[in-house]
Amino acid sequence: MNSGHRGIRGIFSPPLPFQRLLFNKKGSSYFDLMIKTLVVITLMVTVVSFLSVFTTYLNLDHICRRVVRVVELDGQVSDQAYDVFYQLKQQTGLSPEMTVENVEYCEDQKIQLRDTFTITMTYSYPFTVFTPSFSPPVVIEIPMKVSITGMSEHYWKLPE
Amino acid sequence: MVTLKRILQNRKGDAFIFIIILVFFIITLSAILIEYFRMESLYQQVEYVLQRGVNTAVEYAMLDDYRMDGYSRMDTAVAEEKLYEYLHESMALDANLNKYAGGEWDYQLEIESIQTTESPPRLTLDGAIKTRSVFNFLPGDVRLPFSISSVNNRITEGGSE
Numbered sequence: 001m002n003s004g005h006r007g008i009r010g011i012f013s014p015p016l017p018f019q020r021l022l023f024n025k026k027g028s029s030y031f032d033l034m035i036k037t038l039v040v041i042t043l044m045v046t047v048v049s050f051l052s053v054f055t056t057y058l059n060l061d062h063i064c065r066r067v068v069r070v071v072e073l074d075g076q077v078s079d080q081a082y083d084v085f086y087q088l089k090q091q092t093g094l095s096p097e098m099t100v101e102n103v104e105y106c107e108d109q110k111i112q113l114r115d116t117f118t119i120t121m122t123y124s125y126p127f128t129v130f131t132p133s134f135s136p137p138v139v140i141e142i143p144m145k146v147s148i149t150g151m152s153e154h155y156w157k158l159p160e
Numbered sequence: 161m162v163t164l165k166r167i168l169q170n171r172k173g174d175a176f177i178f179i180i181i182l183v184f185f186i187i188t189l190s191a192i193l194i195e196y197f198r199m200e201s202l203y204q205q206v207e208y209v210l211q212r213g214v215n216t217a218v219e220y221a222m223l224d225d226y227r228m229d230g231y232s233r234m235d236t237a238v239a240e241e242k243l244y245e246y247l248h249e250s251m252a253l254d255a256n257l258n259k260y261a262g263g264e265w266d267y268q269l270e271i272e273s274i275q276t277t278e279s280p281p282r283l284t285l286d287g288a289i290k291t292r293s294v295f296n297f298l299p300g301d302v303r304l305p306f307s308i309s310s311v312n313n314r315i316t317e318g319g320s321e
Contacts, residue, residue: 113216
C-alpha cells in the first residue's frame with residue numbers, strides 16, 4: 001500500500017476510511033445525545049449522593065430535638081434521656097457525641113423549672129467520594145454540629 | 161387613538177411581554193409561598209414556647225399537699241401569675257405583650273381569655289398572634305388564633321424523689 005496517498009497531511013494522517021469516518025457528519029446527533037445523557041446521569045448520581053449528607057444532618061437534628069424534649073419533661077439529664085439517645089442512635093445508624101452545656105444544676109443532674117440548657121450533638125459524617133477497586137475508598141469527613149436550647153418543665157421542690 | 165390602536169395591533173415584541181408577565185407571576189407566587197412558610201414557622205415557634213409556658217405554670221401551681229391524699233388540685237391564681245411571669249421574663253415580651261427581635265417589632269400576643277380550673281388542674285390560654293406580613297398593604301395585620309391547654313393529673317408527689 002502506498003502511504004503517499006494518505007490525504008494531504010502525508011504519512012502521519014489516519015488511513016483514508018478512518019479519516020472519512022471521522023469527518024462524516026451522519027449520526028452525529030446520536031453521539032451527541034449519548035454524551036449528553038451520560039453527563040446528565042453523572043450529575044444526577046452526584047446530586048443523589050449529596051442528599052445523604054442532608055439526610056444525616058436532619059437525623060442528627062431529630063435526635064437532638066427528641067433528647068432535649070425528654071430532658072425538658074424530666075427536668076434532669078436522666079437515664080431516660082440517655083435511653084432515648086441510644087435508641088435513636090441505633091435507629092438512625094449514627095454515632096454522635098452529646099454534651100449538655102450552659103446549664104445550672106440545682107441538685108445532682110436536676111434542672112429547676114424554667115432554667116435553660118443547651119444540648120449539642122457533634123458527628124463526623126464520612127462522605128465517600130468514590131471507591132476504587134484497587135485501593136481503599138476516598139472519604140471526606142464532614143463535621144456536623146447541632147445545638148438546641150431547651151427549658152426545664154419540671155418543678156423541683158428542694159429542701160429549704 | 162389611531163396610534164394606540166396601532167400599538168395594540170402590532171405583534172412585534174409580544175414574546176417579550178409574555179416573558180415579563182410570566183416572570184411577574186413566578187416571582188409573585190414565590191413571594192406568597194415564602195411568606196406563607198415564614199408565617200407558619202413563626203406560628204409553630206410561638207405556639208411551642210407558649211405550650212411550654214402553660215405547662216410550667218400548671219406544674220408550679222400544683223398543690224402537693226393534696227397529691228399525698230391522691231387528689232390533683234392547683235392554685236389557679238398562682239398559675240396565672242406564673243404564666244404572666246413566664247411571658248415577660250422567659251419570652252421577653254413587654255407590658256403590652258409585644259415581642260421585639262433585634263430592635264424590630266416581631267409580633268404581639270393578644271390574650272383573649274385565660275381559663276383555669278382547680279380540679280382537674282387545667283389552664284387554657286386563648287388568643288391570637290398579631291404580626292405583619294410583606295403583603296400587609298392588602299389585608300392589614302395578620303392574626304393567627306391559638307388555643308393552648310395544659311392539664312396535670314399526676315397524683316404522685318413530684319420533684320423530690
